Amino acid sequence: MGKRTIIPFGPQHPVLPEPVHLDLVLEDEIVVAAIPQIGFVHRGLEKLVEKRDYNQFMYVAERICGICSFGHSLGYAQTIEALMDVEIPKRAEYLRVIWHELSRIHSHLLWLGLVADGFGYESLFMHTWRLRERVLDIFEKTTGGRVIFSACTVGGVVHDIENSELSGIVAVLDGLASEYAELSGAFLKDTSVNNRLVGVGVLTKEQAYDLSAVGPFGRASGLPYDIRSIGYGGYADLANFVPVTSPAGDSYARCEVRVKEVLASIEIIKELVAKIPAGEIAVAVKGAPAAGSQVVSRLEQPRGEAFYYAKGNGTKFLDRFRVRTPTSINIPGMVTALAGCQLADVPMIVLTIDPCISCTER
Amino acid sequence: MRIEPQNFRTIESDELVPTAEVFKSAGYRFVQCFAARVENGFELTYSFDKDLVLENIRINLPDGVGIRSISGVFGASFVFENEMHDLFGIEVSDISVDFKGKFYHVTTPTPMTSDTSAQEQGKEGK
Numbered sequence: 229m230g231k232r233t234i235i236p237f238g239p240q241h242p243v244l245p246e247p248v249h250l251d252l253v254l255e256d257e258i259v260v261a262a263i264p265q266i267g268f269v270h271r272g273l274e275k276l277v278e279k280r281d282y283n284q285f286m287y288v289a290e291r292i293c294g295i296c297s298f299g300h301s302l303g304y305a306q307t308i309e310a311l312m313d314v315e316i317p318k319r320a321e322y323l324r325v326i327w328h329e330l331s332r333i334h335s336h337l338l339w340l341g342l343v344a345d346g347f348g349y350e351s352l353f354m355h356t357w358r359l360r361e362r363v364l365d366i367f368e369k370t371t372g373g374r375v376i377f378s379a380c381t382v383g384g385v386v387h388d389i390e391n392s393e394l395s396g397i398v399a400v401l402d403g404l405a406s407e408y409a410e411l412s413g414a415f416l417k418d419t420s421v422n423n424r425l426v427g428v429g430v431l432t433k434e435q436a437y438d439l440s441a442v443g444p445f446g447r448a449s450g451l452p453y454d455i456r457s458i459g460y461g462g463y464a465d466l467a468n469f470v471p472v473t474s475p476a477g478d479s480y481a482r483c484e485v486r487v488k489e490v491l492a493s494i495e496i497i498k499e500l501v502a503k504i505p506a507g508e509i510a511v512a513v514k515g516a517p518a519a520g521s522q523v524v525s526r527l528e529q530p531r532g533e534a535f536y537y538a539k540g541n542g543t544k545f546l547d548r549f550r551v552r553t554p555t556s557i558n559i560p561g562m563v564t565a566l567a568g569c570q571l572a573d574v575p576m577i578v579l580t581i582d583p584c585i586s587c588t589e590r
Numbered sequence: 591m592r593i594e595p596q597n598f599r600t601i602e603s604d605e606l607v608p609t610a611e612v613f614k615s616a617g618y619r620f621v622q623c624f625a626a627r628v629e630n631g632f633e634l635t636y637s638f639d640k641d642l643v644l645e646n647i648r649i650n651l652p653d654g655v656g657i658r659s660i661s662g663v664f665g666a667s668f669v670f671e672n673e674m675h676d677l678f679g680i681e682v683s684d685i686s687v688d689f690k691g692k693f694y695h696v697t698t699p700t701p702m703t704s705d706t707s708a709q710e711q712g713k714e715g716k
Contacts, residue, residue: 264687265689265693266694267676267695267696268695270694270695270696272701272702274702275701275702306592309592310593438664438665439665439666440619440664453619453642455642457642458594460592461592522596522598523593523596524594524596524644524646525594526594526644533621535621535622537624537635539626547626548626550622550624552621552670556669556670557666557669559669560665560666560668560669561666
């Protein structure tokens with residue numbers, strides 16, 4: 229056995245601009261254990277639900293995180309709607325899914341850029357973010373915001389997108405897809421990129437299941453687990469939704485799943501644009517959640533399954549609102565994937581779970 | 591679909607670990623656990639999933655009473671059990687990775703346990 233050393237990683241690290249800390253236990257250059265630490269900037273947003281009524285809290289929910297902003301507003305809205313037995317118009321359901329899948333594209337492109345920067349391929353990073361900018365332009369054009377766009381409300385959506393504009397969005401995505409095909413080749417076929425990713429930070433299918441890995445992190449270990457399969461809202465009308473998986477469980481597989489999910493999301497948007505019904509985009513929601521009413525609901529965020537719980541008390545203030553974010557449940561899997569890796573690979577492996585500490589520090 | 595099946599079942603606190611073992615042997619996945627403040631205690635909710643169907647286990651825990659960790663059965667639970675301890679002050683014993691109150695860097699001890707004035711006003715119908 230070599231000499232054991234403990235090296236602190238984070239909460240400030242060039243590859244990860246979010247506060248997560250790891251105590252890395254090393255034998256020579258090999259990580260034998262990693263002890264995670266979060267909670268540096270916990271904001272207590274779940275507590276704030278007691279001071280803001282259920283409509284006001286929408287603005288808090290979508291500020292849980294920037295990248296996952298629309299997802300959290302959607303997750304919160306669908307939870308409150310279930311709690312109050314509100315049925316929203318079909319067109320609103322479709323629009324929500326379109327924005328949510330656009331958010332997934334922008335999140336994955338952001339991550340692909342970060343991972344390219346992580347292994348030192350800066351031009352790939354810039355081109356990936358150049359494409360992501362087109363998605364942000366769609367957000368800005370359809371909602372007025374680029375990151376937090378307040379499109380969701382309890383009862384539906386705030387903005388409609390004209391059918392002609394939806395066709396324009398499809399045209400933009402078709403153009404993006406053809407350029408993206410070239411970029412994705414760099415991620416999946418480039419020898420120097422593969423050298424940094426293949427066989428690095430392996431999490432087996434059994435480990436992923438035991439440790440409840442979710443999202444692309446779990447699907448890259450061969451778990452076909454995707455909440456979109458349940459068929460919430462507009463997802464119910466997809467003809468044939470199949471989760472993107474990869475069996476290898478290494479950093480390359482996690483990259484591959486996200487690369488392919490961008491294209492899958494484009495196809496979902498195109499299908500729903502072709503099917504979107506005409507009609508209202510919101511219903512008026514009056515009253516308050518009944519005393520003792522409670523609901524659990526889930527949503528497939530870009531990073532994986534998010535769990536929501538709300539409990540009413542007969543007033544407009546909830547008794548309890550709970551968000552379990554994907555990153556918090558992926559931390560145990562990340563720690564397992566780190567065991568046995570080289571110290572130099574730690575930043576890359578941490579990056580491949582696509583950690584969102586803003587979500588986790590809700 | 592607007593809502594998935596809402597499966598809630600209440601058990602006693604000493605049944606938690608055996609119940610978790612039953613879920614584990616039946617092939618369930620741990621999803622999450624959390625606490626909520628109720629009068630004279632806490633309401634704990636543990637969620638497990640198999641084939642995208644969620645089962646929620648509910649435990650009513652009186653003030654001052656602890657609970658055993660299920661991290662020996664489901665390794666991923668340690669994150670949320672440390673959270674329950676730090677934010678609600680619930681004593682969870684035998685956590686596989688126990689941060690002993692240092693998981694969240696909170697300025698107010700057990701910040702999730704106090705009632706807010708807005709909630710109180712709401713309950714009084716003001």
